[in-house]
């Protein structure tokens with residue numbers, strides 16, 4: 001990260017990285033998503049996609065690593081991994097991801113996240129000049145987002161808030177000046193710590209909103225429940241593992257990013273062969 005990016009991420013809790021994807025990459029990812037026809041796939045227990053719908057015009061669906069090689073390789077996007085290394089530490093790992101789709105008129109997704117109350121997974125701190133971000137999101141915009149289109153919104157600086165976000169703000173019924181809309185061009189990545197209070201405004205543009213949200217943790221930490229043993233474990237396909245990346249030299253870095261969480265003698269995820 002540049003000095004300017006580090007300053008802005010620490011100050012705001014998010015950063016916009018323009019051109020994180022080339023226009024051809026945006027085009028290809030959109031073409032593959034069109035082919036998946038995700039608005040019309042079966043939903044329910046037997047389906048091999050996991051849907052979460054806010055309303056009929058706004059849903060999340062996972063897991064993107066199964067939708068073709070470009071989605072898998074995006075986990076190790078060379079334009080982004082340097083940022084993640086600095087924010088999460090050298091052993092950072094990919095935890096899970098999903099695609100987000102919205103059409104107008106949609107509802108809002110209420111504000112969530114925030115530094116207070118303290119949550120060790122959804123956390124942000126700086127010690128000795130080193131950033132320690134917990135669960136951190138890279139949200140790739142696959143369409144342009146204008147200033148009045150709706151979509152992602154955040155309370156800048158709330159990743160260091162000492163008081164909980166007031167209940168009256170959460171529902172986004174009356175979006176006040178404390179909220180920051182983040183217009184960006186297709187191909188931009190909005191990197192944010194989940195400790196930032198954030199949510200989604202209703203989508204109002206004529207075109208569909210599409211974003212890919214890839215979530216990372218420090219190497220010792222998992223957010224999703226794939227390691228649980230209480231009978232609620234996710235199906236095998238739900239979360240990626242090193243074996244999902246072809247076992248050749250080119251993919252050693254990707255395989256390290258797909259490692260499960262552990263700490264002892266964990267190798268650096270990027271920057272080595």
Ligand SMILES: O=C(O)CCC(=O)C(=O)O
Pocket residue numbers: 060100109139151152153198199200201211213
């Ligand atoms: O990009 C957005 O609209 C925010 C989505 C979000 O907060 C989430 O998926 O938890």
